[in-house]
Amino acid sequence: MRINHLNPDPQMDHICMGSLISRKHILTSEHCISTESPEGIQIIVGSTNLYEGNAYFIYWWISYDQWATVREIQLEFLENDVAIIRLLNIVPATINLARISAGHNTDFYNIVVQTVGWGSENDSVANNRLQAVSLRVITKENCESRIGRLLNQEIYIEEQQTVCTIANPYALLR
Structure with missing residues (x-):
């Protein structure tokens, strides 16, 4: 937009x-x-x-x-x-519609997903091309453990509204 x-x-x-x-x-x-x-x-x-x-x-x-x-x-x-x-107007049939998943977070554990977005690259310059990254969905417990180790404190994540992912070597999404 x-x-x-x-x-x-x-x-x-x-x-x-x-x-x-x-x-x-x-x-x-x-x-x-x-x-x-x-x-x-x-x-x-x-x-x-x-x-x-x-x-x-x-x-x-x-x-x-x-x-x-x-x-x-x-x-x-x-x-x-x-x-x-x-x-206001109809988008032509040559454009594919998105597939929306109705699954629960647990259905995606250990699955590699791709997320896309617009934004800045490492040099902070806005890019006119869509960026993509592959991520593996991890369990809430695994996520809490990883973040807890980084912060050196115990944390709790609201499971229903959060999907935790990891990337290799890394991905920074804001």
Whole structure:
């Protein structure tokens, strides 16, 4: 998502990512859009390069909390950083839809997953290409133990909302 589509330097205006879950809907994080105006955001689809994708505009968005409130559904978690964006136009069938997993964290233990994102590289320069890293999902206990050893203190991780991963040799995600 870009917040200033007139800026010739798009990597400086990139604010967040989302996943295309239907031809008109994007799954994203609520914090990405909660302080923005829909008219000011451009969705870039169809490329791993910010300069090469096709631009789409937002028709509306709704957060999970708003959706649950309207439907009188009790929220299970205090924080739900999830939102759906509806696009003004349909994305063509040549663009693949994201596959969303409904599995529990334990279903992914010891599996290598790939995560992607935009951002700065080691030299702190914003990159216009999508970055990817492979990570192995580890158990909550393994994660607590590793972090505890680093911090020299016992820690507890809320299992339901956290996925712990490790990379070899390393990966820094912010």
